[in-house]
Amino acid sequence: MFPAILIEDLTKDYPVGFWRRRHYRALDRLSLSIEAGEVFGFLGPNGAGKTTTLKLLMQLIFPTSGRAEILGRPIGHVDARRRIGYLPENPYFYDYLTAEELLTYFAQLLDVPTAARRKRVAGLLDRVGIGRERRFQLRKFSKGMIQRVGIAQALLNEPDVLFLDEPMSGLDPLGRRDVRSLILELRDQGRTVFFSSHILADAEALCGRVAVVAGGRLAAEGRLSELAEFTARGWELVVANLAPEALERLRPLATRVTEIGTGRYTLELPLTQAPERIIPEIASTGATVVSMNPVRETLEDFFIQRITEAGTGARGAMAEGEHARR
Ligand SMILES: Nc1ncnc2c1ncn2[C@@H]1O[C@H](COP(=O)(O)OP(=O)(O)O)[C@@H](O)[C@H]1O
């Protein structure tokens, strides 16, 4: 079986500068392979090259070098194109149409049979949570609602492979939760989802595997649980009603103790102090465990570290030619 998405040495130089033509390498020899049925997170900070990659895959722009396949066909092949859906970053739609009119229009373009059209449009609008607002003009919609219209649009042709560029951006926490469960639902139907994000938590809630890009280059790839960079370094416990004697007993176990308020403390514990053992001990003193969280590097820490580590590396080395920016 071929992978759902295959990316080989994909490279994109943007021409920059007016008088003196130069190139800016936004993507540098990216290679990835994504299996059918995977939810794959494509992570990276702003400017990493995520949108560029998605636009290349959608053939909205063309690569300087390298190639890609979708469902075993070179991108652009009509059989592949028919089976993909795409949510652009910051989708923009004609303001004076209603959500229903817009989707009906797209359904016509996609040759969705007339008989099925109404039902499909209504079903999708309900599914993305804007069924009640279907007759509102899009100019009345918030960013989050437009994002939902965009997702419905990407699903109109019932695609096997979905490309979502920052699907959670502009959404409030409820909206994020809805989009996350929608993505999981799509996965359960056997579809492949490739989504970009700059937020690690989105990937943790959704993905088996991720790729991290920074400065146009692949910085890490694999299962989140296996990427050493993202595994826990310890535990953070917030405890209330902790008696002074109990605190003194716990202090040697902790790497750091911070008093938040009377009897309320944050205890930072090393990975070796299994919380399963410590929590009963704390509870037996009459104290309450308010919360427990793994302490780990955030995606932001990871980027900062990688980028500074690479120094001129990530940005500099990719500048084989010259760069006008940065
Ligand atoms: N049309 C363009 N011309 C020149 N540079 C561009 C163009 N589009 C994007 N870039 C640059 O390429 C880099 C990658 O951009 P992008 O793919 O949009 O990143 P991301 O989606 O990860 O935030 C950025 O530094 C951006 O400024």
Ligand SMILES: [Mg+2]
């Ligand atoms: Mg982007």
